[in-house]
Amino acid sequence: MRLLLNQIYEFRKGVRSLFMLTATGCEIAQIRLRLDREGIDHFPHFVSPTKANIFFGRGPWVETAKRIVTGPLNQLSPEEDFILGTLLGYDGEGQCRRYLTRRNRHDDCPPVSERRTDWQGASAGV
Template sequence: MSAEEFSRYDSMKLFLHQIYEFQKGVRSLVLCTMCRTCASLLSERLERLGIAYRIQSVTDSKVNLYFGNRMCLETVATFIHKPLNELSAEEDFMLGAMLGYDIAGQCERYCKRKSPGVSSEQAAVN
């Protein structure tokens, strides 16, 4: 097995685990960045399983594949019409929270983005 094949196999195992977590209620929303070919294959699987998804173009060869709860996807659809690095601090916070990222970490990231140059501790005190 080549290194590239192993990487794809590993990525597929991760994807299947994320589907499992969604089905068990551990996650409401999942985001995976991958090549367009992989996204096409994986979206077919999501369709077979009846899991809602959205695809966002990143580059000519890469996409972000979001899947999970239909209402979460509808919410994400309101702001993923632009690259993720162009999200507002509020959109970035909301996406991170919806993906299940550490809330305290998201709060710190939000404060840094809202007040560049001010530490999160200073922002919390003010």
């Protein structure tokens, strides 16, 4: 809870606009109650029945994270990982290095398909 209070303080001072906190068990409910009481936008991303990453901060930032984080964090694309890290205020150069490393690993994987179907159902080359 102490980390949450520090992050709320940083949020109120404008240090960052988006935060992520990992919580377990009854902490999840307590954190959500506190964020509701403070009027801070948030959403939990459940990792398991008893563990969640709780994203909170300014509304548009939280909504963006919610749209990016739709599955396990370790399965984010290199681009999604880069955007989320940047939104969370991680070191810019470090995020660029992480992206390039992940992109290179991703590029080395054989393609699932040489062709894709666009939104109208027509086949298009990749």
